[in-house]
Amino acid sequence: xxxxxxxxxxxxxxxxxxxxxxxxxxxxxxxxxxxxxxxxxxxxxxxxxxxxxxxxxxxxxxxxxxxxxxxxxxxxxxxxxxxxxxxxxxxxxxxxxxxxxxxxxxxxxxxxxxxxxxxxxxxxxxxxxxxxxxxxxxxxxxxxxxxxxxxxxxxxxxxxxxxxxxxxxxxxxxxxxxxxxxxxxxxxxxxxxxxxxxxxxxxxxxxxxxxxxxxxxxxxxxxxxxxxxxxxxxxxxxxxxxxxxxxxxxxxxxxxxxxxxxxxxxxxxxxxxxxxxxxxxxxxxxxxxxxxxxxxxxxxxxxxxxxxxxxxxxxxxxxxxxxxxxxxxxxxxx
Amino acid sequence: xxxxxxxxxxxxxxxxxxxxxxxxxxxxxxxxxxxxxxxxxxxxxxxxxxxxxxxxxxxxxxxxxxxxxxxxxxxxxxxxxxxxxxxxxxxxxxxxxxxxxxxxxxxxxxxxxxxxxxxxxxxxxxxxxxxxxxxxxxxxxxxxxxxxxxxxxxxxxxxxxxxxxxxxxxxxxxxxxxxxxxxxxxxxxxxxxxxxxxxxxxxxxxxxxxxxxxxxxxxxxxxxxxxxxxxxxxxxxxxxxxxxxxxxxxxxxxxxxxxxxxxxxxxxxxxxxxxxxxxxxxxxxxxxxxxxxxxxxxxxxxx
Numbered sequence: 058x059x060x061x062x063x064x065x066x067x068x069x070x071x072x073x074x075x076x077x078x079x080x081x082x083x084x085x086x087x088x089x090x091x092x093x094x095x096x097x098x099x100x101x102x103x104x105x106x107x108x109x110x111x112x113x114x115x116x117x118x119x120x121x122x123x124x125x126x127x128x129x130x131x132x133x134x135x136x137x138x139x140x141x142x143x144x145x146x147x148x149x150x151x152x153x154x155x156x157x158x159x160x161x162x163x164x165x166x167x168x169x170x171x172x173x174x175x176x177x178x179x180x181x182x183x184x185x186x187x188x189x190x191x192x193x194x195x196x197x198x199x200x201x202x203x204x205x206x207x208x209x210x211x212x213x214x215x216x217x218x219x220x221x222x223x224x225x226x227x228x229x230x231x232x233x234x235x236x237x238x239x240x241x242x243x244x245x246x247x248x249x250x251x252x253x254x255x256x257x258x259x260x261x262x263x264x265x266x267x268x269x270x271x272x273x274x275x276x277x278x279x280x281x282x283x284x285x286x287x288x289x290x291x292x293x294x295x296x297x298x299x300x301x302x303x304x305x306x307x308x309x310x311x312x313x314x315x316x317x318x319x320x321x322x323x324x325x326x327x328x329x330x331x332x333x334x335x336x337x338x339x340x341x342x343x344x345x346x347x348x349x350x351x352x353x354x355x356x357x358x359x360x361x362x363x364x365x366x367x368x369x370x371x372x373x374x375x376x377x378x379x380x381x382x383x384x385x386x387x388x389x390x391x
Numbered sequence: 392x393x394x395x396x397x398x399x400x401x402x403x404x405x406x407x408x409x410x411x412x413x414x415x416x417x418x419x420x421x422x423x424x425x426x427x428x429x430x431x432x433x434x435x436x437x438x439x440x441x442x443x444x445x446x447x448x449x450x451x452x453x454x455x456x457x458x459x460x461x462x463x464x465x466x467x468x469x470x471x472x473x474x475x476x477x478x479x480x481x482x483x484x485x486x487x488x489x490x491x492x493x494x495x496x497x498x499x500x501x502x503x504x505x506x507x508x509x510x511x512x513x514x515x516x517x518x519x520x521x522x523x524x525x526x527x528x529x530x531x532x533x534x535x536x537x538x539x540x541x542x543x544x545x546x547x548x549x550x551x552x553x554x555x556x557x558x559x560x561x562x563x564x565x566x567x568x569x570x571x572x573x574x575x576x577x578x579x580x581x582x583x584x585x586x587x588x589x590x591x592x593x594x595x596x597x598x599x600x601x602x603x604x605x606x607x608x609x610x611x612x613x614x615x616x617x618x619x620x621x622x623x624x625x626x627x628x629x630x631x632x633x634x635x636x637x638x639x640x641x642x643x644x645x646x647x648x649x650x651x652x653x654x655x656x657x658x659x660x661x662x663x664x665x666x667x668x669x670x671x672x673x674x675x676x677x678x679x680x681x682x683x684x685x686x687x688x689x690x691x692x693x694x
Contacts, residue, residue, distance in 0.1 A: 089576035090493035097490030100545045105512040111521025194417040202605035204623045208665040209423035223442030363518025371515045
C-alpha cells in the first residue's frame with residue numbers, strides 16, 4: 058500500500074511537470090503497447106459498448122424511418138417508462154420471472170449441495186486413479202453442448218421410441234407419456250439435466266478447497282478419536298464453509314441469468330410446456346421474434362425487458378459482491 | 392481385537408457406499424453418451440419396431456456411411472464448424488494475448504482504465520436486442536461466416552485470466568533486460584512472454600474452441616442462409632422438426648407430415664450426427680483434461 062502511495066505521489070509530480078503532453082509522452086514511450094490493445098479494445102467497443110448505447114430504444118416508440126437506427130431513435134417519440142409498464146403487465150413475463158427465480162434458487166442451492174457432496178465423496182477415495190476416473194467422467198457432460206443434450210433427452214423421452222416409454226413404462230403396463238406436451242414433469246427433467254451437466258464441474262472448486270486443508274487438522278482429529286464421519290462434519294465442512302458461502306452468494310448474484318441453452322434446447326421449444334419452461338431470456342427472445350402474442354412493437358418491448366434484466370442483474374451482482382467482500386475481501390470481484 | 396475388526400468392517404461399508412454413490416453418478420454422466428452411440432449403430436429397422444434400446448439386436452454402420460457420403464449438406468455443415476473453431480480460436484487467443492500483455496505491464500500508465508473498461512462488460516450489457524441491431528446494422532454480420540466468429544473473439548474473463556498469469560509468472564526484470572537488449576514489445580511478447588505462458592494459452596484456447604464448437608446461439612439469431620449454418624444449429628433444427636412431427640404432428644393426424652418425415656434424416660443418421668458432434672470433445676478429452684481442470688481452478692483466482 059505504501060509503495061502504491063509512493064508511486065502515486067511520484068506519478069502526480071510527473072503529471073504536474075508534464076501535464077500538457079503526458080498522454081503523448083506515454084504514447085511515444087509505449088506506442089507498441091497501445092497498438093497491441095487496439096484490436097481487442099475495438100472489439101469490446103463494438104460488441105459491448107455500442108449495444109449499451111442502444112438501450113435508448115427502450116424509452117422511445119421506435120419506428121423505422123431511415124436505415125440508421127441512431128437516427129431512428131432520435132426521430133422516434135420519447136415515451137419514458139411506458140414500454141416497461143407494458144411488459145410488466147404481461148402475464149407471460151410474470152410467469153417467466155417467477156420461473157427464472159424459482160429454477161435458479163433450486164439450481165443454486167441443490168446444485169451446490171450436489172457439488173459439495175461429490176467433492177466430499179471424491180476426497181474419501183484413497184485410490185488416486187479411481188478418483189481421477191470418477192472425476193473425468195463427471196466432468197465430461199460440462200463440455201458437451203446443449204444440442205447434444207437435447208438429443209440425449211429426446212432419446213429418453215420420445216413418445217414413439219424413447220427409452221423411458223418403451224423400456225420402462227410399456228413393460229410395466231403403464232401407459233405411455235407424451236413428455237413434450239405435459240408441463241408438470243418439466244421442473245424435474247430440467248433439474249436432472251442441469252445437475253448432470255454442472256455438478257461435476259461445480260465440485261472442482263470445493264475439491265480444490267478440501268485438498269488445500271492442512272493434514273495436521275485431520276491428524277489431530279484422529280488422535281482425539283474422531284471417526285471418518287466426524288472428520289468430515291467437524292473438520293472438512295467448517296474449514297471450507299467460507300468457500301461454500303462465497304460460491305452461493307456469487308451464484309445468487311446471477312439469479313436472473315438462467316441458462317438460456319438449457320431452457321431453449323432441452324424442451325425443444327415445445328409450446329405446450331412453455332408455462333413451466335419459459336424464463337426471462339426466452340421471453341425476450343420470443344417477444345423479439347414476434348412469437349409471443351399480445352405486444353405489437355416487439356423490438357421496443359424486448360429491448361425494455363432486456364434492459365430490466367441487465368439492470369436488476371447489475372444491482373444483484375453489486376450487492377452480492379459487497380456481501381462477499383464482508384466475508385472475505387480476497388475473494389471479492391473488485 | 393474385536394473392536395478393531397468391527398471398525399474395519401464399518402470402514403469397508405463406508406467405502407462401498409461411497410463407491411456405489413459416486414459410481415452411480417458417474418454412470419449417469421456417461422450413460423447418455425453411450426446410449427447415443429448405441430442408437431447410431433442400431434439397424435434402422437430395429438428402431439421402428441422396438442424403439443431405442445441399450446441392447447439392440449442387429450447392428451449396422453449404415454448411418455455413418457450416409458453421413459460421410461452426404462457431401463452436399465452434412466459435410467458442409469461440418470466444414471463450417473471446423474473452420475470456425477480453428478480460425479476463431481487462433482484469432483481469439485492472439486487478440487486476447489495482445490490485449491492482456493500491456494495490461495500486465497506496470498510501466499503502462501493506462502492499464503487500470505483499460506482493465507476497468509474490459510471488466511465492466513462483465514457487470515452490465517445492453518441486452519440481446521441492441522446487440523443484435525449492432526451486429527446486423529453496424530457490423531453487417533448477418534448471413535456471413537464472420538457472424539459465427541466475431542462475437543466470441545473477446546471475453547473479459549479470458550483477458551483477466553491471461554493478464555493475471557502474465558503478471559504472476561513472468562518477472563518484470565526479464566522484460567526489462569530484454570528491453571535493454573533493444574527488443575521491442577512485439578518481439579518480447581512473441582519470443583519471451585508467449586513461450587513461457589503455454590499453460591494459460593492452452594487453457595484459454597481450449598475453452599474458446601469448445602465454445603465455438605458447441606455454439607448454437609449465433610447461427611440461431613444471425614444466420615438464415617443454409618450455406619453458413621454450423622453443426623450444432625443444423626442439429627437443433629433437425630431434432631426440433633423430428634420432435635414436432637413425431638410427437639405433435641402425427642398424434643394430431645396431419646397427413647402431410649408423412650412426406651415431411653420421409654425427407655428427414657432417419658433416427659440413426661440423426662444420432663450419428665450427434666456422435667460426430669461430441670466425437671472431437673470425447674476423443675480429445677483424456678489428453679486435455681489436465682488443462683480443463685487447471686483452467687477451471689484458474690477462474691477462481693482474483694483478476
